[in-house]
Amino acid sequence: MEEQTKQLLDWSQWGRQWIERMRDQKKWNRELEHHLHKFEETFIQLGRKAARLNADTQSEELPVLLARAEEVQEQFHRFLRLVQLNEPEKVDAVVTPVSYPSQREPVPVARPLSAGRHTLPPLPYSYDALEPHIDAETMRIHHDKLHKKYVDDLNTAELKLAEARANGNFDLIRHWERELAFNGAGHYLHTIFWPSMSPNGGGEPSGDLAEAIRRYFGSYSSFQAQFTQAANKVEGPGWAILVWSPRAQHLEILMAEKHQNLSQWDTVPLLALDVWEHSYFLHYQNERDRYVNAWWNVVNWRYVEERFAQARKLRWQPY
Ligand SMILES: [Fe+2]
Structure with missing residues (x-):
């Protein structure tokens, strides 16, 4: 029960952080801002409900909320994908977030990820947003294929090491530790790399x-x-x-x-x-x-x- 509510809180925080970053980095037209706002409210509501359920371990609401949260995540990914592809006109047809009453709450502290649960963060802008400096094709391969592979291989290494701990068999320890370091470093550095760039970037820090x-x-x-x-x-x-x-x-x-x-x-x-x-x-x-x-x-x-x-x-x- 506690594990699942943690997962819900993570999703809620993840969604809100992405929205915050996207707002910083792009001029949104009214249509897209409307969708972004709806998603934001949904993620806030999700976090609030999860926090309440955490205190009530008998609740039957949890499976319903989990199913809803998965649906929201999928819709949000679809939305990000269309923004990346620069096809905002299709958003209305494929994205139907549920609206919730607006109410702000503090962002919860990040929860630990269990082994093998890393995910690929979406790009906070479209593939071609950094042109002419970084071209769209490079961004597409770099993010969707190469970064994705680091995430997958990191998850594999973590799960293999968990398995080794469970069996007490460390014959392949050097291989999996190397995989863990290479793919973990690759995943974390790319996760910093994407938001370190912006179509409105350049200049000097302040x-x-x-x-x-x-x-x-x-x-x-x-x-x-x-x-x-x-x-x-x-x-x-x-x-x-x-x-x-x-x-x-x-x-x-x-x-x-x-x-x-x-x-x-x-x-x-x-x-x-x-x-x-x-x-x-x-x-x-x-x-x-x-x-x-x-x-x-x-x-x-x-x-x-x-x-x-x-x-x-x-x-x-x-x-
Ligand atoms: Fe890279």
């Missing part, structure tokens, strides 16, 4: 993040120069990543080979640039530096500032 960049790197331009060089010089596929170190209490720029090699653990990634060839080859061929330069035009600094504000709340003994 507020505390701008100040922290100035304090540690000297200036925004020297930060940008180091980050650009790091992205260009990753040996083979990998990432350039801006991280916050809760121990040193300062920012840092790191390179990661593949997804997980050369990482500095104990830090929080704030901004990640994917420099695997799949993220630029179709449009820029082997000219990674042109892709990296174009990418600065779509950086979503609002998202990075939000991650920075959360990360800074961590306080660890400095060593």
